[in-house]
Amino acid sequence: MKIIWLILVLNINLIAADFQENLINCLYHIANQINPSSLIFVTSNNLQLQFGEMKTNSPLQVESVYRSNDKEIIDSILQSFHRSSKWPITLLSTGISKQKIVQNLYDLYILITDKRELSEAVKDIEQQTYLTTIGKDSNLRIKYIAIVLHRFEDANVVAKDVLSVLWKLKIINAIVLVPTKHNIFVNNTLSLFGVYTWFPFGSEGRCANVSDAVLLDRWVSYNSKQYFLNVLNALTLFPYKTTRNLNSCPLTVSTFEFEPSVISKREIGDELIYEDGTDVRLLKEIASRMNMKIRYRKPTPDYWGVALKNGSWTGITGEVMTGYSDLAIDNFYNKAHLINGLEYSTVYIIDHLGWWVPCAKRIGRWKSLIKVFDLSFWLGFLATYVAASIFMWIIAKLNSLLGSYQQYIAYKNIIKCFLNFWAIIVEESASNNPTRVPSIRIVFLSWVIYCWCVNTIYQSNLVTFLVSPGYEHQFSTEKEILDSDMLLCMVDTVITCCIPNPDMYPSGRMHTSSSYNICVDTIAKGHNLAFLFNRYHLEYVTLRKYIGSSGRPLICPIAEELSSQLVVMPFTKGSLYLERFNYFITHILEAGIFNHWHDDMKYTATLKTMIGLQIQDEEYIRLSLQHLQSPFLFLILGYLVSLLTFAIEFISGLKKQKKQRSKF
Template sequence: MLLFELKTYCGRFLVCLIDLGISILHMLLRCSFELSLIFTRIPLQDSERTADFIGKDLSSIKAYYKEVDKKTCANYIFLLRDPKQLLKLLETLYEEHLNLLAKFVFITFVKESEIYEFLSSSPVNKIVNVLLGTPTGGTKVDLKLVSHDFFQNNRRISEKTLGTWKADQISPVFNKEDFVWFSDKLKNFNQFKFRVRTFNHPPSSIFEQNDDGSISYDGLEIRLLMVMASKLNFSAEISLPRDGEKWGRKLANGTWTGAVGETVRGETEVSFGNYFITSDRLKIMDMTRPYHIDYTCFITPVPKPSPQYSAVAWPFKLNVWIGVFLMLILTPPVVRLTGTLEVGMWFKNFGNCFLYTLGTFLNRSPPPQLMPLSNGLRIVVVTSSVAAMVMGVAYTTSLIAFLLVPLPTQPVNTLEGLLESDLQWGIRDTGGWEEWFRNSIDPTSRKIAESFKFVPGIEAGIEKVLDGNFAFMNSGTFLRYLVSSNFTNEYGQAELHVARECFVPFRIGLGMPRFSVYTSKFNSVIDHVVEGGMVSRWFQDLLDKAERKQRDKARKKQNFNEQLDPTSSAGKHLSLYHVQGPFIILLAGLVLALLAFTCEVLFCARSDHKLDGTDMKRKADE
């Protein structure tokens, strides 16, 4: 066997010559090619037949190719007499040692009736740039030059005769004057019908049943598929996996079910369903470049609102309440100081000054006999009244809203918060989720993995979340769409919460059978889609569309309930639940008053002293 490099105007070729006559090689070299010998190997016994050599020494041949890095071999020429042995050789090499995007020239003896079978055999049908030269017989060695086309006349592969190369001619004679050795065969897919396998998995693929029973399709990957179909000119026939599964699973015998299984077996041209691009998946199928980066998030119940009795404190933040408290502490001493110039003894009692200040802040007008006469106290009363008026208006207007709409508590948004909460958390029992968390270098992620609860599917996980004490982890894109499309009320409020902090990024792509010839074309279109920011725009459009639809559904349900119970639409009435705060304050005040009264009675009884009307008047004058 000979391996050498051949430099031509079509590029550099690695030539593999096993047992074909040197005369054919001489024809190639006459085309002003530059020959550079880079590697030479001779079989152990030249007398052995080629089939025996290939059958017994495939490992040796693979070793030869391993020594020549496939990245340095832009193109290949194989010269081998028996086409079956050539296919066997290619089948052995193509997965690891051949660059299938390169140009391939095959010189072998193929019967006229078997050319199509050869071109459609694996792995030749996985190579775009193929030139087959087969001797036509006779006394002189003449070559018939053939290649294949893809997606012509609704056929995946078709045979195409390029011309002939006679032994007595310096160069070949082609059927077209503007002939190109290796043309771009995948510019146009000519409306070839691509079989597409997917399932309802919003927002990647959305199946909606129309009134006439037909199915309409939408979603991120559906839209991406339509863009590729328009750009490359093919049609798509979308259907569910035949076995009724979604992604599918690996069986004990190594085969796969579902959409992934049909893709691996080549029963569909493309499949999708929010496929994560992983090393294990790339071993069994082709995947496009990522069109989207998704993250793992978790969804939890919306936290219960704060206790309604605390609603009276919600209009102001803590720092505002601290300011109000300081004003009530600092103002009475100023009133006591400026009240020394007033007539009588009332303002000279600090307790009276505090009650006077409190009444001002509660917008209570003082009695006429307590109207200030000194300028200092008047300034204090005016400024306090203005401040109290502004604070009071701000408080009362906000209080109405807080009485009607309870203040939600802070939801869980981080893994650390999830660990500190009383929630349980879990994932699907398939898909490799547990492995990703257990293999993480983050100690928090490993702690999360230790307490995983497994559920059989997404629906089961969401049901546990709705039960009120569970956090379900899944694709963040999927969870956000789920909330918009199913758990949003008529006011646009989410009824489930998706954590703001997401983790574990995943690249998302479409799946094709391994070594598909159109993978590179798909990648080219995806690059343009991503660069144009179309995926983010599509996702936001799908979210808005789903939310509008869900709000309309919730509004219709609300209208239906109002028709059944007309009193429900009579307006929002405040119930005891809404105003429980003031009642609790009043009850607390009454209890404190009774305690104060009890203490006074015990004090007076112990000192044999009883307050009479004269004493009360004297204390008031003081």
Template sequence: MKEQKELISLRRKLHYRMVMIFVLLMIQTVMCELNKTRLIEQQHLVTCLIQISKQYFDQQIMISLPRYDEQSFRKKVSGGTENKFLAQEGNNFESILLHKLLISGQSSVFVYRDADESGVEEMHSKHSSYLIYLQRNAIGSLNYRLQCLKKNYFRNLKSRFVVILDKKFEDPEKEVTNVLSKLWEFKVINVIVLLKLRAQDVLQIGIVPKDLKQTLEVRKFDNVIGIYTWFPYRDYKYCYNTRKFYLLDVWIMEGNGHFILNSSLFPDKVGNSLNKCTVVVSTTEYYPFVEFPIYIKSTGSVKAVYDKGWDISLLNIITEVMNVSVQFLPPSREKFGRFLMNGTFTGIIGDLAYSRCDIAVGGLPLTPPFIDTGDHSAIYSRSEFVWLIPCARRLHGWRNIFRIFSSTLWLCVFLSISLAACIIHCLAKCTLSFKTPGTERYLDMSESSYKIFAVFLGTSVSSIPRTTPLRVFFLAWIGYSLAISTVIQSFLTSFLVRSDMEEQVSSFNDILNSGMEYGFTPQYDIFFSMAGTSHEKDVLGDRKNCGYEKRCLHRVAHKRDFAMLFSKVNYDYEVKHDYVDPDRWTILICTIPESFLGFYFTVYTPKGHQLLGRLNVVISRILQAGLYDKIQDAHVHWMRLKLKVHGEETDDDGPYQLSLQHLKVAFFILMAGHLIGLIVFLKEIVYWKFIRSA
């Protein structure tokens, strides 16, 4: 009986062990099949990525992988060098992917793990494509990696992103939405998301094209790879809503694998019409490009709206063609902005650097720091810097008399009078032997001088010469005096009516030679380094700082001892008409004829912004049509009408009506002559009374 019980117990143990062995074998078989299936899926995923990289990627690929054993590594793998195979670290997917990329012939591959920031610097300003592999904590890991990549300028118009979600999620649709939303926070839209699912699950996620539905319904139990993306600006209600995403294509895991539709995975996502989606614009008041905004109350807040200015008119054309609505950012106190000591930017520059706007416009030059913080569009206008100088004033009063002849000619005229007096005195002495009556008056030198000067002034003499030699010389002197007097009277009359101008500074060398101080705002320094002018060292070394432009302009206009470098556009349409003499309506600030520096105006977007391509097309067509020139011409016409109404524009070529103002100097000379004559007359009366009393 005891032996029978032991036999039964032994049989049970044996049966139990056999069951355990069978179960273990079954588990091992299932695990092998699962591993085999997973390996096949990974191989298909890698094959899918290789095909995408060959068709859509450029010569550089950055692969972003999860952290591995709390260590970071970065290696550079050059195509065609198999001994640099990097698959010894990481899981099977990483090994297969790196091996396949290595032998596929890609020029260079950068592998980057979460904690390694040094390798990203090698990708600085290079057009690259990105593979981002996500497993656990997909959104948190994606956010961290994008932050690291952003520090080193990863965004550009040619960058394409492929995000691989290698995990089974409870709500895969929500996970895809979160990934697209996180990328949109960094203004990345050129992205596709790869997700492994059963075909029947793919039908339930996103918007599925009709061409794919039939194939997926037939293969509803097969595992496939769905390729998803989203399209901004397609619908006014879903302009920036990533929850509405699309299934572009499906990779079938059969044989070597293939796409069902072979459709474009990176289509153009910015069409000709943006369906009234809102575009955020950063600008600031900068006449004549942007005029002062108007403020409108809306939903409990006050919004700034810009509706006047050259660039606002340009913006209106752009928004009409692109079919978008505009939202202006509140104006900043810093206007264009600057770089602060804490490492941040302000103003328009800050709006570009931190992607707070979609477009920045308003007379923005093609110079740093704008080109460092944003991407510029096609150039739409050009301007120059010119030197502002005090305008030459008209010479009024007695100073015009000395401008009739040069100083040398005036000296010759007075010497001729003295010489003529000597000659006529000598002729009178020579003819003394003839004892001709009336000749004795010319024997006195003072009498001869009086008579010669009287003839020069065009007045009569008390006694005329009686001898032939005196008469001949006297007639010659009358002709000479008449010619000189006519010239003097003609020029004097013209100067009294329209006086001549002071000598005007005409070049930068004249400014340097005149000893006049000059200066400009510190923001203009960058133009000298870009242009590389010959005067760069001289100008930057001796210039005065015009931190406050109004103060420097006031000094140029009223103190007249300063020259200032200024934008020609702003001078022509603002400064030129703001600084005017209120009495004579003459311009107080002029420019030298030559331009000093040239620069260009452009529109900016944040780095890598999706609207730049479409913006370039629209601006190029606006320039070809001459619409920006028409905007400027219309503004010039309006300015001329305004100046005519206010009397600020005078016609220098029109007829003059003589007034007391024009002949004031002539009357002063007449009164001075009468005063001198009165003094001489009174002196003679006193003199003769003194003689008689004596």
């Protein structure tokens, strides 16, 4: 009896040694094919000796006994990889509450379970997988290998259950190593392990659900050599899960009308449809290439959404995070710094945030005559006129002391000096010729030349200002806006994602709104309001809705950009569609198709808007009374001054006559 037990123990040790060697060789071969940045081994914390618990009459004794000490197998694997010195190695255990590691997309996770019951093995793999995904920075696209140490009757069922657990935690790139029975021979080779994975869209009607496992390859032995039967490489070990043809699987999308990304919403029965938009065109193109059916969710009133205190989000962001939708479109900014529950597509737009203000209003035509020169020039001209008149009066008065009084009578009176010099300004002749005194003639001639130059410049630009007197000052910097008394309007979603320090703006003038349309409409009406929003949307909306009767926009951006934002499509974490979407987005961008869509939509919007406007031809303009408002205004003003002067003189004359009569 003792001899039989000794032989049995020796056979068990040989089988266990062979199993360890076969498993190590298989893992080492896979690691060489993938060449990961590091290896992370994950095990349960209760690996222990279980040989004593087995019954001698168990039919599975020979099949299971080579795992009599599973800890030795894991120790052997770790020692073997450690001796190779090719990869950094990390060991995680499910028994430790907190294990923080910095994940890398090129890591390789190896999950090992020693459970002998299928339900326990699946649960153990689930716990180990959860341990690797609890971090906020966890990357679900890292490669996973799940190893089942126990040999079960149906390896396909084992692989299917393990893959189902991995997919429940959104693990995409995963394979399962399951020991095969020793009596399986393929092409004269001995099968040792089966390598299983799953394809979520393998057949029609099968959409992202694990219904069965697919045997990728077998690790076999032949003439003391071990290798994969089909010579797997890194690509075939972890193939793309999403094919080009998804057999009309539904694609649930969250969005709302937001031009030019998503426009033309209509309902056909219970189905919601968006007919056009840059993002809609992009989505339709990709969905048609992948043979998917788009299903739009009803639009949320919270637009992109805001963060709640419990860490969740409202709006389309919350719908994608919770899995109600597969993705969202609508000029969505990359919020990776705020949200960890999403994955993002390739960037296809770079948007810019900036202030929008009412466009400068046209200056009233009644100001045309005075807008030819700036106020500073008019003040300088007036000062020159006063100084020249006084200077002429002083010169004439000094010369009168040396000569005849009658010779200087036209300029010895300061009022007459002002009147004579004013006559020269309006190109009228002076009432008296200047005397032959050189000093007086020089002053007079200098004033004539000065007025001639000013009048020439003034008259050459007068018609231009009569036709178009120009526009008032246009705000061009954020500093000008903050220094003014304008109200500041911001949308909650923009404050949440894109303004790092909203406290820098004066709180007394801040106005937050949940609807961006209210702010834009208020600015278009010319109210004293500045709105912080994105340019991609408002540039298009301005062309379509906010063009005045003159063909000029009603809302204008300032040139200064506050921030640049990356526009992406958000996906649920671990989405199967992300890689294919990135592939198509990249090719569409490289071909210039997306920019063509955007330019086409802006051009069409401009044409539709301009059709309803009657814009005056700017090449030939017929002057009318409307253009001559300013000359007539000054003419009326001159008549009023003349009438007032005449009335004063007339009343003064009557009073003078009355006084003279009273003396007699």
